[in-house]
Amino acid sequence: MNKIKSESYIGFFFLISYTGCTVAAGFVTLPSSGATPYVGCNISGNFGFMYDSTYPTTPDDACVVPKGLAVGLSLNASPEDGFVLQTANNSAISAFSESLGTLTERVFRNAPTSECIYAKQVLMSGTSTHDYHPQLNGNQKIEVNDFVFGGYTGNASVGYAKQSNSFPSVYRIGRTFTSVQKQNTSGYIDIPAAGGVVGTEINGVGQTFSPIIPTALQQQAPFSANWIDFTTRVTAGIDQNGVAFPSSPNMYIKQTCTTSSTSVVPNSFKLRQTGRLTQPWVVITSSSRAPSADIAP
Numbered sequence: 195m196n197k198i199k200s201e202s203y204i205g206f207f208f209l210i211s212y213t214g215c216t217v218a219a220g221f222v223t224l225p226s227s228g229a230t231p232y233v234g235c236n237i238s239g240n241f242g243f244m245y246d247s248t249y250p251t252t253p254d255d256a257c258v259v260p261k262g263l264a265v266g267l268s269l270n271a272s273p274e275d276g277f278v279l280q281t282a283n284n285s286a287i288s289a290f291s292e293s294l295g296t297l298t299e300r301v302f303r304n305a306p307t308s309e310c311i312y313a314k315q316v317l318m319s320g321t322s323t324h325d326y327h328p329q330l331n332g333n334q335k336i337e338v339n340d341f342v343f344g345g346y347t348g349n350a351s352v353g354y355a356k357q358s359n360s361f362p363s364v365y366r367i368g369r370t371f372t373s374v375q376k377q378n379t380s381g382y383i384d385i386p387a388a389g390g391v392v393g394t395e396i397n398g399v400g401q402t403f404s405p406i407i408p409t410a411l412q413q414q415a416p417f418s419a420n421w422i423d424f425t426t427r428v429t430a431g432i433d434q435n436g437v438a439f440p441s442s443p444n445m446y447i448k449q450t451c452t453t454s455s456t457s458v459v460p461n462s463f464k465l466r467q468t469g470r471l472t473q474p475w476v477v478i479t480s481s482s483r484a485p486s487a488d489i490a491p
Contacts, residue, residue: 221274221351221448222257224369224422230385231417232368233257235354237384241339241365241376241425241470246439249359257364259446262355267298267315267444273355277302277311280454281483287316287465289478290326294336294430295319295440297463299483303454310451310485315357316341316442316465318430326467326476336476338428340373341442342464344421345484351448352422362427362439371421371491372397374413375468375475381407389414393491396466401474420488422447427470449485456483 222233235257236250250258262273270279281301287294295318302311316338326336354364366385374386375398390397390411397414399406415423428442463482469475 219256220259221353221446222367223349223351224367226349226369227417228388230388231370231415232366232385233352234366234385236363236365241384241427246362246427247360249356250363254363257353257367259353259355259444262353262357262444262446264357265355265444266357267300267313270300272302273311273313273353273444273446274302274304274448276304276307277309278304280310281456283483285481287478287480289480293319294465294478297480297482301454301456301483303451308450308452310449310454312346312447312449312456312485314341314343314442314445314447314482316428318428318440320440336430336467337470337473338426338430338442338465339376339468339470340423340425340464340466341445342371342373342421342423342466343447343482343484344371344462344489345459345482345486346422346447346449347420347486347488348449350422352424353446353448354424354443355446356443357441361441361443364424364426364443364445366425368415368423368425369417369421370415370423371418372415373423373425373464373466373468374398374415375408375470376425377402377405377470379405379407383413386413386415388417390416392416392418395464395477396468396475398468401469402472418491420486420490451485456485457487458482459484459487459489462489
């Protein structure tokens with residue numbers, strides 16, 4: 195039995211949905227076809243199961259943008275030479291009848307090359323309770339494992355940067371709408387294969403209280419022409435491991451552009467808890483700024 199939770203509470207089980215390194219390789223081109231929609235970034239730390247407290251170094255610096263390192267996105271610093279800040283926006287992320295956090299967005303443009311870098315960063319609120327199931331006793335703190343952005347049609351290069359060594363890395367980035375569950379258990383793969391049902395929010399085994407090995411089909415993600423998935427680890431308060439990571443990395447998408455124009459696109463931003471320990475699946479859908487209004491999965 196799966197029930198969906200929208201802006202007003204409807205139900206709960208496995209899936210809840212809300213609408214409303216100092217030397218680094220730099221940007222990496224996402225595949226548009228082939229065996230997997232993903233590129234691996236930093237996987238030696240096992241996707242945040244080990245404490246992520248250093249800047250990535252070789253070979254786990256594949257997607258790190260050096261100029262963005264140790265620089266908060268709010269400081270408006272370009273992640274690459276030749277790009278100039280064009281627009282800066284901050285917006286609230288609302289869920290669970292409260293403000294969950296703030297989405298910071300920046301657009302940088304290189305006029306001679308006709309390229310734009312679309313930058314995103316999420317900071318969880320320090321005052322909200324972040325209770326994804328308020329009908330249960332206590333606070334069930336959400337842990338975001340994937341940030342997914344729609345409205346990016348065409349070829350794309352991606353990267354990230356940690357503004358503090360104690361903030362989380364990005365572990366993989368995918369040209370997909372679907373997030374794939376990752377557990378600290380034998381049988382879970384680091385880079386999902388291409389495949390699966392288009393439009394699936396999360397693929398995996400669901401909420402688990404004992405190790406369940408997913409099948410190959412449960413570790414697939416279909417390609418998307420419009421969406422990009424950043425797998426990381428951001429917590430709204432102390433998580434099940436007793437740590438807190440309130441700030442996401444700076445997440446960067448680079449594409450060709452004729453102008454730096456973006457608009458607020460409803461339902462173009464997903465925050466997903468994919469059940470990293472014994473947590474249920476949670477999906478929060480919000481708005482973000484994007485160069486295209488096409489957000490078909």
